[in-house]
Amino acid sequence: MERVKARSLVLAATAFSLFAVVAQVQAQAQAQAQAQAQDAGAPILLERQGSFSVGGADVSDEGGATQSCDHGYVEYQIPADARALPLFFWHSSSTFVWQNRWDMGEGFQSLFLRRGYPVMLWDGPRVGRANWGCDSQTYNAMAGRDQQNFTSWRFGPAWMEWFDGVQFPTHNRSAFDQAMRARYDEFDRLENIRLEAAAAVEAFGIIGPSIVVTSSAGGMRALLAAAHDGQIAAIVAYENPGFLFPPGEGPGTADSPFGPMQVSEEEFARLLTIPMQFVWGDNIEASPVWSAKLEECRQFVALINARGGKAEIVMLEDEGLTGNTHMPFADLNNREVAALLDDFLARHGLDGR
Amino acid sequence: MERVKARSLVLAATAFSLFAVVAQVQAQAQAQAQAQAQDAGAPILLERQGSFSVGGADVSDEGGATQSCDHGYVEYQIPADARALPLFFWHSSSTFVWQNRWDMGEGFQSLFLRRGYPVMLWDGPRVGRANWGCDSQTYNAMAGRDQQNFTSWRFGPAWMEWFDGVQFPTHNRSAFDQAMRARYDEFDRLENIRLEAAAAVEAFGIIGPSIVVTSSAGGMRALLAAAHDGQIAAIVAYENPGFLFPPGEGPGTADSPFGPMQVSEEEFARLLTIPMQFVWGDNIEASPVWSAKLEECRQFVALINARGGKAEIVMLEDEGLTGNTHMPFADLNNREVAALLDDFLARHGLDGR
Incomplete structure (x- = not known):
């Protein structure tokens, strides 16, 4: 039996301007001084x-x-003196995670606008501001989603048990409330995944060549889009659980909304033509689910490279970044995560004006 | 029996950059030269x-x-050297209509950022990027919604029969496709309306005093919020169908999601303390529904002013603006509509820095 309990946002009682809300959320953040300066x-x-x-x-x-x-639905921003290729941000929870750092500092949206990249935030068909679908949909609230997010996003091994040194302002109640609300409805069914990938292909037909940056289950959708179209210039996938394999390769399990999915040889071959980077945060070994997904990622990357492609895995810990969650781009050290994306873009000549 | 038919966006075949999409949509627009210059x-x-x-x-x-x-969900932007009071934009269809002009020129979001106002786009609870509700919801696609939007938004008296001189790029197929997709799910039930108003009250508790600018059914939600809280500095409502009346006043019909709703004397009294403007487009007389709503608006404004409040009605036609639709802020002459909002804000001292 479920009950609904009204809960005021902690912020509301004490903060009386937008600047105050940002300041208050930041007040207890570990990276406060650094963040404010930047x-x-x-x-x-x-x-x-x-x-x-x-x-x-x-x-x-x-x-x-x-x-x-x-x-x-594409929300676009084009900075002055823009670089040639836009960053197309594909979430799997909410655009919130591209717009903000957990402590309400700047997210990748603003950080990369400042670097001169056109920025696109994407709500695929039936998601968020594009939920005017052609099919019926039923949404059900479900107790337990907060707890599921907490562990899936690797804030800690169990509800309210934080990983040591996790890149989240763990004592900031407001920031935690914001994180638990950084989500809206998405239907992780194969039909919807294909629909989202197909719509994105049409988006790239309009936008032109784009660098696709994904979070979690957005990754397999982007891979599917790239397998069907040549307009994706590169994919950088943060903690993608779902990979594509041609017949006879991969784990050999049935198609699943969180991967893997089987594609034709022709489709797989398209993935060999673009640089791809798969980024993973910390504490993977504490999560059986993510450990298994990382293993699939290694299998996929090995196959891509064995066939002449350009895929790589970045373990943030190996780069000296510790405590990162499932959403490194929203973590307290997201500027360091962004610097690694800079490196990737420069290395592949994707940062030209 | 319904069928689903894939339809490529007309844009996709010919446009290969985002600038191209904007240019192409603008290509046939009546206000093109003026818009580009501005x-x-x-x-x-x-x-x-x-x-x-x-x-x-x-x-x-x-x-x-x-x-x-x-x-x-509040999406906020704060310009440099900002004015003190933000504009809080409350849609009833999609944030698209605040972000764009029908021909893909700038919407009020950008126009008022350029004027120095902090700008907030609002998706209320259960809407768009805030559709992670506490209750179950079922959405059903329904043939006929395009036709309903066409007449409700007063593009013309009947499907594909445009009003003469309507402020829409009527021969631009892409712009029309964009307009028909400028919508996402919203549940116009009294429960949801109260929920949205209550959440907005909490938003103003954080943001501070705000100027609330509404479209269509967003208007009654904003009035409800103002009836419960003193943080709303002013309301400018474009074509609001729903009004609040104290006991014994108004049409005396039962509470309805599109108005009217009954409020207490105490709640109604709060509406007397803030300036309110109700703006109406052209061709109202051709629509029995909107004619009746305009009549209710006159009744409401008369009551507010009889009790010492500060409400006014602006008929755009009387200001020399013709052909405006249900969404004047997205119409081809939206800069002239914006100039009238400037006047209102200046007249009431709401434009200070």
Whole structure:
């Protein structure tokens, strides 16, 4: 039996301006001093911004009445003196995680705008601001999702037991409340995954070649899009659980929404043409689920490279970054994580203007 | 019987960059030359941006497992040298309509950032990026929604029959496709309306005093929030169908999600303390539904002013603006609509830094 309990945001009682909310969330953060120094930079110079829908279909009845539906939604920002290739951010929980650091400092959206990259935030079909789908959907609230997020996102091994040195402001109740609410409905079914990948392919047809940066289950969707289209210039996937294999390769299990999925030889061959980086945070060994997914990642990367592709794995711990969660780009040390993305983009010549 | 038909976005075949998509949508627009001249201004100077959740509750089971839910989502942008009061944009269809003009020129989000206002885009609880609700929800696709939007938004009196001189790029197929997709799920039930208003009250507790700018059914939600809290500095409501009346006043019909709703004398009295403007587009007389709603608006404004409040009605046609739809802020002449908002803000001293 479930009950609903009203809970005021802790912030509300004490903070009376937006600057105050940011300051209050930051107040207890470990990286506060450093973050404030870095955030207090020059303004972002924004050439233009807006949003558009892409892809989609419609339902109609025999009288010709219609509903436009199943499109995805792109929120775009283009900085002044922009670089040529945009970063297309593909979440698996909420755009919140690209917009903010856990302590409400700047997320990758702003950090990479400051670097001159056009930035796109993507809600795929049936997700968030694109939930005007062509099919019926039922959403059910479910007690236990907070606890599931806590361990899946590797804040700690069990609910409210934090990993030592985790890159989250663990004593900041407001930041934790924000994290638990950084989620909206997504239907992890194979049909929806294919739909999202197909809509993204249409997005790249409009946007042009793009660097796709993914979180969690966004990764397999991006791989599927790349397997069907040549407009993806590169993929950087943070903690992607789902990989594509051609017939006879991989774990050989049935297609699953969290991977693996089987693709044709022709589709797999497209993945050999672009640089791909798979980034993993800390404490993987404490999670049987993520340990198994990392193993699949190694299998995938080995196969890609054996066939002449350009895939690599980055274990953040090996780069000297410790305590990273499932969402390194939102972690307290996200500027160091961003610096590694800079390296990747420069190394592959993806940072030109 | 409904069928799903894949339909490529017209844009996709011919446009290969984001600038191209914008240019292509603009290509046939009536206001093209003017718009391009005005859009080609200096970059927007953005001090910071991000998003946060506000309000909400949780569901839990007897074992203590939880899901955080029923919060709203605020996407905020703060320009350099910002004015004191933010504009809080409350849609009833999609944030798209605040972000873009129908021809993909700048929407109010960017226009008012350029003027120095902090800008907030609001997805209330259970809407868009805040659809992680505490209750179950079922969404059903339904043929006929495009046709309903066409007439409700007063593009014309009947499907694909445009009003003469309507402020929409009527021959631009891409712009029309974008408009039909500028929508996501919202549940217009009294329970949800109260929930959205309550979450907004919590948002103002964090943000501080705000100017609330609403579209359509967002209007009554904002009035409800103002009736419960003193942090709303002003309301500007574009084509609001729903009004609040104290006992014994108004049409005397039962509470309805599209208005009216009854409030206590004490709640109604709070509405007397803030300036309110109700803006209406063109061709109202061609729509029995909107004619009736305008009549209710007049009744509400008369009552507010009879009791010492500060409410006014702006008929855009009387200001020399013709052809405006249900969403004047997204119309081709949205810069002229914005200039009227400037006047209102200046007149009430709401534009200070």
